[in-house]
Amino acid sequence: MTHVVACLDGLDPEYLAAVETPGWDRIAARGDAGTCEGLVPSLTNVNNVGIVTASFPAENGVTGNTYYDPERDEQAYMNDASLLRRRTELQRRADRGETVAALVAKDKLVGMVGQDCDLAASAEDPPDWLADAVGEPPGIYSGGASAWLMDAAVHVLDERDPDVLYVSTTDVIPHKHGPEETAAEEWVRELDAGVAALAERSDALVATADHGMNRKSVCVDIEAALDREELDAEVVRLITDEHTYHHQNLGGAAYVYLEDGSADALAPLADIDGVEEVLPATEAAERFRLPTDAIGDALVLGTESSVFGPVEEGVRGSVELRSHGSHHERRVPYVASTGATLDYNIEAFRGLE
Numbered sequence: 001m002t003h004v005v006a007c008l009d010g011l012d013p014e015y016l017a018a019v020e021t022p023g024w025d026r027i028a029a030r031g032d033a034g035t036c037e038g039l040v041p042s043l044t045n046v047n048n049v050g051i052v053t054a055s056f057p058a059e060n061g062v063t064g065n066t067y068y069d070p071e072r073d074e075q076a077y078m079n080d081a082s083l084l085r086r087r088t089e090l091q092r093r094a095d096r097g098e099t100v101a102a103l104v105a106k107d108k109l110v111g112m113v114g115q116d117c118d119l120a121a122s123a124e125d126p127p128d129w130l131a132d133a134v135g136e137p138p139g140i141y142s143g144g145a146s147a148w149l150m151d152a153a154v155h156v157l158d159e160r161d162p163d164v165l166y167v168s169t170t171d172v173i174p175h176k177h178g179p180e181e182t183a184a185e186e187w188v189r190e191l192d193a194g195v196a197a198l199a200e201r202s203d204a205l206v207a208t209a210d211h212g213m214n215r216k217s218v219c220v221d222i223e224a225a226l227d228r229e230e231l232d233a234e235v236v237r238l239i240t241d242e243h244t245y246h247h248q249n250l251g252g253a254a255y256v257y258l259e260d261g262s263a264d265a266l267a268p269l270a271d272i273d274g275v276e277e278v279l280p281a282t283e284a285a286e287r288f289r290l291p292t293d294a295i296g297d298a299l300v301l302g303t304e305s306s307v308f309g310p311v312e313e314g315v316r317g318s319v320e321l322r323s324h325g326s327h328h329e330r331r332v333p334y335v336a337s338t339g340a341t342l343d344y345n346i347e348a349f350r351g352l353e
Ligand SMILES: [Zn+2]
Pocket: 009, 010, 043, 044, 045, 171, 210, 211
């Protein structure tokens, strides 16, 4: 038995639609394909952990790329495996005696996703045997990193023959290029060839994405807006990670921790052009299945064209980038060789059965 789940980072349905994808279509012809919901905030860590634990953040505890620890009064990257409140599907399968492999783009994700795996590696810092066989990875900020990961996954299936393999790529290309650009078309063709090669070598495969991608032209400075209202608060911009080349830490979702008072005080934020919704924590938790104890007082969501971050003067500014984080980037494609229909990307492992 060989089972494969592939998470194709940032593969908005628009990218898939812009190119011929014979590999994807072949799998769809005998299985099923379509679009499904990803998790909100529509971020890499949230959705990778959701997929590997087959659970919502309310169950697994992972609420962003960054989180706020009120006790230490500091923000930290959400990379540590100790933050996971649920075992991964890979761990469960390892418990059953299956051999388990995980390949991810960034080294930091290995800690969360690769727990108890027989083989867990990243494109950022691969083991020598993998780099010797597949070639040195082209660097995680390069367009070739995703193709390298697909090649590495094929090599692992051929040479190590694991019972289950999870492979997760990187979204640097869709952050930098729209669906009609040559670099994006090449990226999709490489992913498509990779998915096809993995399908040929497996008994069951599900490929999906963590989040979509949209062009962003407006930046809203939530901190400045709160200052204007004379509210003391900690703003956690959830896309924030150490890989600022991708998105400059500008994304469409933030948690707000108020010094005192209730989320009602945040209502004026919703009037700002570029803020779509200000959801009190209880409402946000209910709508997006988030843990109430780890999202502060409110979740602020951007529009299809806005992100949150510092602006030079005032509360709103102009930006020019492609990014994600809001619910506008939650729609993702999937294909399942088994014919499984997915409502959510976190059903990928269940879709193997
Ligand atoms: Zn991502």
